[in-house]
Amino acid sequence: MEEQINSFPQVLTLAGTDSGGGAGIMADLKTMQSRRVFGTAVVVAVTAQNTIGVQRSMMMPTEMIDEQCASLAADFEIKACKTGMLGDAVRVHCVAENLRKYDFGPLIVDPVMIAKGGAQLLADDAIQTVKDELLPLATLVTPNLVEAERFVGRKLQTKAEVQAAAHELQQLGVQNVMIKGGHLDLATNEAADYVLFADHTDLWLSSPRIKTKRTHGTGDTLSSCMAAELAKGATLKEAVYTAKAYIQAAIANTIQVGHGHGPLNHWAYADQQAD
Numbered sequence: 277m278e279e280q281i282n283s284f285p286q287v288l289t290l291a292g293t294d295s296g297g298g299a300g301i302m303a304d305l306k307t308m309q310s311r312r313v314f315g316t317a318v319v320v321a322v323t324a325q326n327t328i329g330v331q332r333s334m335m336m337p338t339e340m341i342d343e344q345c346a347s348l349a350a351d352f353e354i355k356a357c358k359t360g361m362l363g364d365a366v367r368v369h370c371v372a373e374n375l376r377k378y379d380f381g382p383l384i385v386d387p388v389m390i391a392k393g394g395a396q397l398l399a400d401d402a403i404q405t406v407k408d409e410l411l412p413l414a415t416l417v418t419p420n421l422v423e424a425e426r427f428v429g430r431k432l433q434t435k436a437e438v439q440a441a442a443h444e445l446q447q448l449g450v451q452n453v454m455i456k457g458g459h460l461d462l463a464t465n466e467a468a469d470y471v472l473f474a475d476h477t478d479l480w481l482s483s484p485r486i487k488t489k490r491t492h493g494t495g496d497t498l499s500s501c502m503a504a505e506l507a508k509g510a511t512l513k514e515a516v517y518t519a520k521a522y523i524q525a526a527i528a529n530t531i532q533v534g535h536g537h538g539p540l541n542h543w544a545y546a547d548q549q550a551d
């Protein structure tokens with residue numbers, strides 16, 4: 277029988293590492309593993325980090341980012357990819373160049389700017405580079421509330437304002453937009469994310485807000501789960517629903533690790549399915 281090379285779904289994250297294992301590339305790979313796709317990673321930045329905060333970060337030389345992308349393109353058949361922490365404008369430009377050069381499938385841009393502990397993970401002057409170079413390449417962009425505010429240059433306090441911001445981001449050339457509501461300070465007890473699709477249909481994904489500070493890596497986990505689903509052939513709408521259920525289970529089933537913003541439970545969703 278002929279061997280089917282590269283038939284198993286392969287996914288790529290281009291992001292920063294978290295030595296604490298809860299966010300960044302580590303969260304991405306754990307999520308991909310649990311969704312039964314093969315995860316690969318291009319390290320753009322390295323952080324010395326734990327659940328308490330980011331103690332230090334260091335950017336990869338651009339030649340090393342280029343080499344990692346070339347290595348993957350030469351051997352793998354990546355079916356979907358995502359970006360996370362990119363650090364500065366030089367790295368954003370470099371990643372965008374590689375994404376234009378190689379076909380790594382649909383791209384989810386998680387425009388990581390600030391860590392839960394307050395550390396800056398993207399230089400202020402790189403936000404424009406993300407808008408100019410990365411957003412036009414993205415199938416989906418997933419800013420949290422603060423990141424969406426930085427993109428549109430104004431505060432977003434109501435659902436109507438969030439919806440207007442998503443439409444504005446779509447005008448920048450991104451096909452689909454998801455504004456995450458983990459930080460949305462509504463009077464209600466919900467964690468509501470707004471999704472605006474390329475065909476102009478939209479939806480609010482709402483779930484009960486869980487009272488916990490163990491939410492390190494929620495954004496990374498959500499976007500890598502969606503990339504994993506896309507790589508397996510799901511539609512974007514299906515991927516969005518699966519990722520929301522995955523994140524809810526991962527936050528609700530706390531694991532006690534670290535002294536600060538603890539990491540998620542990346543086994544929880546599969547455990548729930550098996551029950």
Ligand SMILES: Nc1ncnc2c1ncn2[C@@H]1O[C@H](COP(=O)(O)OP(=O)(O)OP(=O)(O)O)[C@@H](O)[C@H]1O
Nearest residue numbers: 420456457458459467468485486492493494495496
């Ligand atoms: N306390 C919570 N309870 C339930 N869902 C939550 C909670 N906090 C965040 N979420 C969900 O987690 C997902 C990620 O949202 P969030 O706004 O926290 O992203 P983020 O700020 O990019 O995360 P991070 O910076 O930690 O990676 C969204 O689907 C959001 O609704």
Ligand SMILES: Cc1ncc(CO)c(N)n1
Nearest residue numbers: 292293299300361391493
């Ligand atoms: C490396 C890295 N990427 C992303 C985040 C945001 O969750 C983080 N804290 N660290």
